[in-house]
Amino acid sequence: MGNMGSQDAGLWARSLAGDGAAFGALFDRHRDRVFRHAYRLCGNRHTSEDILATAFLELWKKRRKVVLVEHSILPWLLVTTTNVARNTNRASTRYRRMLDSLPRQDEAQVDSGEATYFQSVLDQDVVDALKTLGSIDLHLISLVVFEEYSVNAAAELLNLSPAAAKSRMHRARSKIKDVLQPKPAPPSQFVMEGNGS
Amino acid sequence: MSDLKVDESFSQALRAELVSRVNKTASARPRKAARWWLGAGVFAGAVVLGGVGATAAGLLNIPGAPIVTPLGTPTTESHTGPATIDLGTAPKEAKAIRLEMTCLTTGSWAYESGATSTCKQHDLEGRGATTRFQLPVAPGKETTTINTQAQSQWRLTWTFVDVESTDWATNANGETYGAENENGQPELVAVKATNGQFGYVRKAELDDATGVSMMQTFRTPEEALAWQAERQGKSYAIPVYDPDGTTVVGEFIVQDGNGHIVETDGNGHVLEPDMLASEIPQ
Incomplete structure (x- = not known):
């Protein structure tokens, strides 16, 4: 974990400087853990996607207040994920229109197939x-x-x-x-x- | 639960939205004000690095620098947009793959390690157009993915190599000296002095000059930005020694606002500082 973390600092610095590719790389690095954490807290796939998206949007919106722990943004993301999950309706409202515009697998597909064993x-x-x-x-x-x-x-x-x-x-x-x-x-x-x- | 994966199309659309939001802020205000380096070395000169850097510089005799032997002939492919490259099966004795990505148009490239590189118009003419990096050989891993904009054109050349690591040497005073490598930095770190001489800087002096020790203490962008503002434009000269750690052969300048960001790939390999110079906002 130390290795991973120490690399966030460079990407995070470049994200703050407006380098979208660096922020994309941070997203790639942490999205699965954030998503799993969201799922752990709410037990629903689509809600977890909303929480994942909201956490990363908040990461960017609140970038001036983000605190790195051991040079990693993951702890901050996890805490934000927890907050968002606890308060799903209000926090996600800010981004509702954006969240609704993202493509999703439809419910039927999720229910009928691969996803059922997750729960x-x-x-x-x-x-x-x-x-x-x-x-x-x-x-x-x-x-x-x-x-x-x-x-x-x-x-x-x-x-x-x-x-x-x-x-x-x-x-x-x-x-x-x-x-x-x-x-x-x-x-x-x-x-x-x-x-x- | 570990099988739980984000819906890929949702994830990609979200990613694109995030990247565009970040890029938008970059054009909205000057980039310089928001720059801060945390945990990244800032050098005006080039520290001689283990791995690709030392090899490219022909510095195989520096203790601690690995000896890299190419196996077979290089392969080259050209691509437009993102691509997953089939690297082929590694020869039995291969320990790593050396890759060179040359951008043929402007754009940004993202590698599996999380490292990124950017080509601007002026990079296309010079050596800023080539990014060198190294991947470890892993069983069953025969591809690597490079992401970029749909219209970006680029060329990738790769060679399987054998890498033999070497140890740092110790001088009469018991100080270790050599190139930075996967074990970190020795007490005397190999560098190129401003006069072109190769020699060694004392790690303690280097850390003071680069502020590495200070940077460990920052927890917020504000702290880092304040520190950076205070240092802006200042330069710090430190002596470059012979391996004895006493005879001065030149000096090494650490200067903020004019440095290279040193990055490592996902395996602890340090990417060459000069290849990253092209991405520093001017």
Whole structure:
């Protein structure tokens, strides 16, 4: 990750200087992780596309305020992605017309084919569990657990002391475990129906 | 979840929109005001680099510079617009592929590593028209994609090469000296002095002059821009030594606003500084 990050600085500097190709390269580098993170938070493909687009549009709009962590823009993007996902309607409104103009696979195609396996029952559980976290805890979990940044790097971006970040992490982990664990047995007929015969 | 991919047509359309937004701001206001370098070396002279740079300069005797041996004859293809090039099967002993992209029209080119190059009208006449880079040989990886505008014309020449890395040397004072390579910089870094002599600058002196240590501390464009504004137009001279680290053979000038941005490709290889000079906004 260090390698990747150190390269962002050069591309980011050139993007700020108005080099579209450099910004395009940053998009290529980070779009899949941003998209997966958005999907993790909302569990819906089209909404994830909206969030992905909004995060990158915000990256450019707020470029003067972007903070690099370990010379990478990814942590900032992930935090913005989380914010956008939590607030989908309002944040995406700004770009609604642009988002609607982008080409999409139609829903039927997505539902009938390749995309159906993306959404497992486990994914939905995680989506639900993440919804129980406060914003800062969700940012922390996103950066540290999913994207493997150090607690210190995440703390820096979120303006927390390392100690505060550590204790928040601990609480957030326990909270997620609590939400994920003590479920009554899943309705077995669901599985039966899925199998058909 | 790792199979989850963005819809490609959506992604491409979004990408095009983003690129055009960024380009639009460039024409809307002077580029210079927004320039800042973070984590990128700024040099007026050329640091002698491992990999392609050292080879091209014929500096094989510098410790730490790899010995690059071409295998077979170069292949050349010409293209218009973006293309994925079939590089062919690497000979068994090949460790890397050396590529030279020559632009035949103006435009911007983006490589798989994330590096980009730009050709303006005046580059087409000079050596700014050629971008050299190196890709590692990886099993099953026989293509590389270069993105550019639909109307941009370019020519790619590539050769499989064997690369043998060498170690830095140590002088009587126990200081390492040689070319910058995948291990980083030795204590004495090989450079070309302003008088044309090859020699070595002390890494500590180089870092102070380029502000590398300062740049590590910036977290926002404002900080970097302020630092850059303060240095604008100033130049810093540092001595160039013999390998002994004592005898001065020339000087090396680090000057802001007139430098080269040094980039590495995706594999830690440093791209030649002089090939990137063409993209610096004047």
